[in-house]
Amino acid sequence: xxxxxxxxxxxxxxxxxxxxxxxxxxxxxxxxxxxxxxxxxxxxxxxxxxxxxxxxxxxxxxxxxxxxxxxxxxxxxxxxxxxxxxxxxxxxxxxxxxxxxxxxxxxxxxxxxxxxxxxxxxxxxxxxxxxxxxx
Numbered sequence: 001x002x003x004x005x006x007x008x009x010x011x012x013x014x015x016x017x018x019x020x021x022x023x024x025x026x027x028x029x030x031x032x033x034x035x036x037x038x039x040x041x042x043x044x045x046x047x048x049x050x051x052x053x054x055x056x057x058x059x060x061x062x063x064x065x066x067x068x069x070x071x072x073x074x075x076x077x078x079x080x081x082x083x084x085x086x087x088x089x090x091x092x093x094x095x096x097x098x099x100x101x102x103x104x105x106x107x108x109x110x111x112x113x114x115x116x117x118x119x120x121x122x123x124x125x126x127x128x129x130x131x132x133x134x135x
Contacts, residue, residue, distance in 0.1 A: 010036050017050040028131070066097065076101065108132075 020038035027035045037043035059065045071090035076083050085098035108117040110132035
């Protein structure tokens, strides 16, 4: 799906967020050029920054999104098999949010501990470097 939709997805990002993704580059680990990037910034930062700016606008102008920082989500609220919200801790107190939940963990490629998901599911990759941050 990722590869099959990538052309349309890049076009969407360029059109909706006015991004420069005009260059095609080969980055570490790639067998062929496949990273779309602009002339001035790192590709991930360019795309992420544009998405964050749009989300901030939506959160400021509507009630369709809320941005909660410096909090730790710890429990998904469910109704049967459906996720209907979550419980998070902020400032030592629990709070609940109801509605769609997006889990955006950033992956686990930088966790090289022996109990990590990387060690559990892909121990063959433990020796490889990563561009993922420690977050």
